[in-house]
Amino acid sequence: MARIGDDGMSVLKRSLRNVARKKSRMVLVMVAIALAMAIMISVPSGIMSNEAQVQRLNDSYTSMMAQTQAEINQTANLIECSYSFFNDGLYLNDSDVSAIRSMANVSEAVPRLTQMWTDSNKSYSINGVPLTTSFIDSYGVLPTNMTKGRNLVAGDLGVAVIDSNLADKLGIDIDGIIDLNGTSFKVVGIYSPGSFQSQRIPTGFGGFGGDRPPGGTGGYQRPPDGQFQPGNWRNTTRGTVYINLFNLQTLYGLEGKVNQLDVYANDVSLVDSIANDIQANYTSLSVSTPKDRLERLQTVTQMFQATIANSKNTLANMESVGFQEIAVALIATCTIVLLTMVYAVRERTKEVGVLKAIGFSSRDVMKQFLAEGLIICVIAGVVGIIIGNIAAPFLTSVLLPPQSQQDQAGPGRGGAFIYRGGAFMDQGQDASAVSPDPMLTLAAFGVAVALGAAGSLYPAWKASRISPMEALRYE
Amino acid sequence: MNETILKAENLSKRFESGRHKVRALRGVNMEVKRGEFISIRGPSGSGKTTLLTMIGCLDTPTEGKLLLDGEDVSSLPESGLCDIRRRKIGFVFQTFNLLPYLSALENVELPMETMEPSPEKRRKKAMELLGSVGLRKRMSHRPNKLSAGEQQRVAIARALANDPSIILADEPTGNLDTRTKQGIMGLLSRLNAERGTTIIMVTHDPAVCNSTDRMLWLSDGRILKKERKGFNLIRKKLMCPRCHCDIRPEFDECPGCKARLEPAGGPDSQSRKIEGSAGKSDPRR
Numbered sequence: 001m002a003r004i005g006d007d008g009m010s011v012l013k014r015s016l017r018n019v020a021r022k023k024s025r026m027v028l029v030m031v032a033i034a035l036a037m038a039i040m041i042s043v044p045s046g047i048m049s050n051e052a053q054v055q056r057l058n059d060s061y062t063s064m065m066a067q068t069q070a071e072i073n074q075t076a077n078l079i080e081c082s083y084s085f086f087n088d089g090l091y092l093n094d095s096d097v098s099a100i101r102s103m104a105n106v107s108e109a110v111p112r113l114t115q116m117w118t119d120s121n122k123s124y125s126i127n128g129v130p131l132t133t134s135f136i137d138s139y140g141v142l143p144t145n146m147t148k149g150r151n152l153v154a155g156d157l158g159v160a161v162i163d164s165n166l167a168d169k170l171g172i173d174i175d176g177i178i179d180l181n182g183t184s185f186k187v188v189g190i191y192s193p194g195s196f197q198s199q200r201i202p203t204g205f206g207g208f209g210g211d212r213p214p215g216g217t218g219g220y221q222r223p224p225d226g227q228f229q230p231g232n233w234r235n236t237t238r239g240t241v242y243i244n245l246f247n248l249q250t251l252y253g254l255e256g257k258v259n260q261l262d263v264y265a266n267d268v269s270l271v272d273s274i275a276n277d278i279q280a281n282y283t284s285l286s287v288s289t290p291k292d293r294l295e296r297l298q299t300v301t302q303m304f305q306a307t308i309a310n311s312k313n314t315l316a317n318m319e320s321v322g323f324q325e326i327a328v329a330l331i332a333t334c335t336i337v338l339l340t341m342v343y344a345v346r347e348r349t350k351e352v353g354v355l356k357a358i359g360f361s362s363r364d365v366m367k368q369f370l371a372e373g374l375i376i377c378v379i380a381g382v383v384g385i386i387i388g389n390i391a392a393p394f395l396t397s398v399l400l401p402p403q404s405q406q407d408q409a410g411p412g413r414g415g416a417f418i419y420r421g422g423a424f425m426d427q428g429q430d431a432s433a434v435s436p437d438p439m440l441t442l443a444a445f446g447v448a449v450a451l452g453a454a455g456s457l458y459p460a461w462k463a464s465r466i467s468p469m470e471a472l473r474y475e
Numbered sequence: 476m477n478e479t480i481l482k483a484e485n486l487s488k489r490f491e492s493g494r495h496k497v498r499a500l501r502g503v504n505m506e507v508k509r510g511e512f513i514s515i516r517g518p519s520g521s522g523k524t525t526l527l528t529m530i531g532c533l534d535t536p537t538e539g540k541l542l543l544d545g546e547d548v549s550s551l552p553e554s555g556l557c558d559i560r561r562r563k564i565g566f567v568f569q570t571f572n573l574l575p576y577l578s579a580l581e582n583v584e585l586p587m588e589t590m591e592p593s594p595e596k597r598r599k600k601a602m603e604l605l606g607s608v609g610l611r612k613r614m615s616h617r618p619n620k621l622s623a624g625e626q627q628r629v630a631i632a633r634a635l636a637n638d639p640s641i642i643l644a645d646e647p648t649g650n651l652d653t654r655t656k657q658g659i660m661g662l663l664s665r666l667n668a669e670r671g672t673t674i675i676m677v678t679h680d681p682a683v684c685n686s687t688d689r690m691l692w693l694s695d696g697r698i699l700k701k702e703r704k705g706f707n708l709i710r711k712k713l714m715c716p717r718c719h720c721d722i723r724p725e726f727d728e729c730p731g732c733k734a735r736l737e738p739a740g741g742p743d744s745q746s747r748k749i750e751g752s753a754g755k756s757d758p759r760r
Contacts, residue, residue: 010588017576354572357533358586359561359637362553469533472568 015371029340030380036329037384040444043322045436046396054311072293079263079275080288091257105270110139111258113248125240128248149174149189160185163193166239318400337455345463353471366464373456381448481507486539499525501696510671514684517693518731523677531564531643532556561589565634569646571626573618579629580614586636604632624655644676660686
């Protein structure tokens with residue numbers, strides 16, 4: 001054992017010296033192999049990341065669809081009435097609310113006011129909700145999933161409950177202050193948005209109205225021009241804030257006015273007739289029945305399914321291209337090692353003759369050249385792993401095929417997920433999220449060593465077969 | 476000194492390259508005693524180096540038998556030849572052939588890797604050997620930092636590393652100036668005398684032959700002459716004007732190109748002409 005170990009050290013030492021001797025050549029070879037290694041690491045990483053991302057989005061949307069479907073089913077007697085952003089300036093007055101509430105077969109009408117407050121790189125959806133015990137208890141006007149602090153209670157004024165994403169981005173904790181349209185509100189509670197899309201799409205922006213308290217699924221509203229631009233969407237701090245309806249009305253000088261009204265019918269069978277009556281009286285008002293909401297849900301589901309199908313096609317294309325690139329990288333690496341070692345053997349033919357003359361066997365000579373090939377690949381492999389891990393997002397974006405425009409947009413305006421840097425990203429995610437899997441890195445390193453062995457095998461064998469006499473005469 | 480260490484019987488070597496067949500050795504018979512210092516001379520292409528590679532087990536003869544320490548090595552496979560080279564042969568080359576990326580000490584250690592498992596013992600012995608060739612202070616230098624003479628001394632130390640039975644030197648002084656040449660020959664003679672190492676040396680240089688016990692004159696793949704010490708060819712040596720090989724005055728034809736030669740002009744004449752040729756002779760010295 002001692003002999004093997006000592007001999008191994010000597011072989012290793014000589015191999016390292018030889019590798020170091022031809023610095024420029026070896027550096028070039030190593031860079032080439034390292035790049036191939038980096039490709040081997042980053043391309044599968046990008047593909048895996050995309051697969052995971054698409055799967056995650058699929059799961060999230062499927063879950064959200066199911067949740068929305070359940071919500072629609074649970075609120076079969078709910079008629080959602082709202083003025084869209086395009087009808088900016090139109091509101092329902094207290095008298096309108098009272099009139100609707102007093103319509104035949106209407107059990108209750110819950111008024112709400114929603115305003116978008118935008119500042120430099122900030123865009124909040126402010127929900128003003130009526131803080132009375134009956135509305136809170138019976139109509140669920142407040143967010144659920146409180147994670148910190150307390151929820152709003154009847155009679156709360158000057159306080160707010162915000163979603164956890166917003167709290168994180170603004171660095172606000174319980175008892176912190178949030179500025180809304182120039183007025184400070186004390187944050188008393190933080191809630192988890194709870195669903196995938198509600199983290200991103202504020203009320204009125206997405207297909208489902210974003211964050212809404214249980215009992216309401218929101219109406220489809222387009223944002224006013226200029227308020228939402230996909231280009232600056234990524235850099236905008238977004239979130240939802242709940243405050244007392246009275247506070248919000250005062251904040252915007254809209255005393256006695258609301259822009260959303262949830263009307264509850266006494267009986268499900270009467271929903272359509274009530275909706276028709278409301279629409280007849282308020283022609284500009286967007287009136288949405290459960291049936292409308294189901295139709296919208298189906299449309300959005302189809303859009304979503306088409307998008308997922310496109311994404312999967314693109315993924316298949318990515319895999320095909322990616323594996324072709326990896327195959328080319330592997331062949332190139334093997335060829336580079338092979339040619340380098342063939343050249344090294346030819347260049348050092350006389351050395352082989354000397355080694356054999358002083359008693360080295362063919363096996364010893366083969367061991368020497370194999371060790372050199374392996375050392376090159378091990379060093380290059382380590383460099384490649386470092387490059388691969390650092391530059392994976394960049395390499396992925398360069399090497400994987402770009403996504404079609406259709407695939408880039410998910411359901412809803414602006415897309416629920418977008419394609420950036422060779423990877424599907426949801427809108428809160430950064431391209432640097434493509435991180436190589438440790439097992440993949442290990443496998444790539446194994447491939448590097450195997451390539452070293454494969455590429456060095458023939459030259460090493462050839463070196464071992466050289467006749468010592470011919471080798472000594474070689475000039 | 477009486478023990479035979481090497482015996483060649485009817486040793487022949489043919490090389491074939493397509494249609495061309497070259498007979499490099501044609502039935503060489505020779506015997507070397509342990510501790511002898513022998514030089515082999517002859518014109519270019521006479522088969523000196525081929526004979527040396529046969530003796531050094533770098534190649535096998537086409538015909539004949541070669542006994543090394545009583546063991547027939549003429550039909551051994553490459554693995555067996557490798558083992559013989561490792562245990563019994565030390566090589567010294569004209570161009571030194573040191574590995575450029577190893578220090579003098581590492582170069583001397585190199586052959587021991589195949590024989591001596593302990594790195595400490597290898598190092599110690601390599602240091603001793605380098606000390607014995609006068610390079611104790613140059614051990615850590617790489618070949619490119621050593622003079623030609625120093626490199627050849629490292630090569631000699633390397634050849635001694637595994638305590639070989641025979642040292643085969645292929646024109647060890649061929650690349651050296653006169654003064655260094657004398658130093659290397661002195662070193663080889665000293666090793667031969669002190670250690671009793673058998674040395675077989677191929678050379679073109681008649682001067683270095685004077686340091687050896689015997690000289691074998693090889694021509695056209697055959698041993699033509701065997702001279703004992705004191706043969707002193709130097710004064711009498713002439714050169715063939717056609718192939719420039721060495722000719723002794725008593726030869727009627729050139730042993731290299733077989734040209735018929737005119738008789739020598741006199742006892743001190745150093746010029747010979749080819750019969751029927753008007754060309755000028757070309758004395759070597």
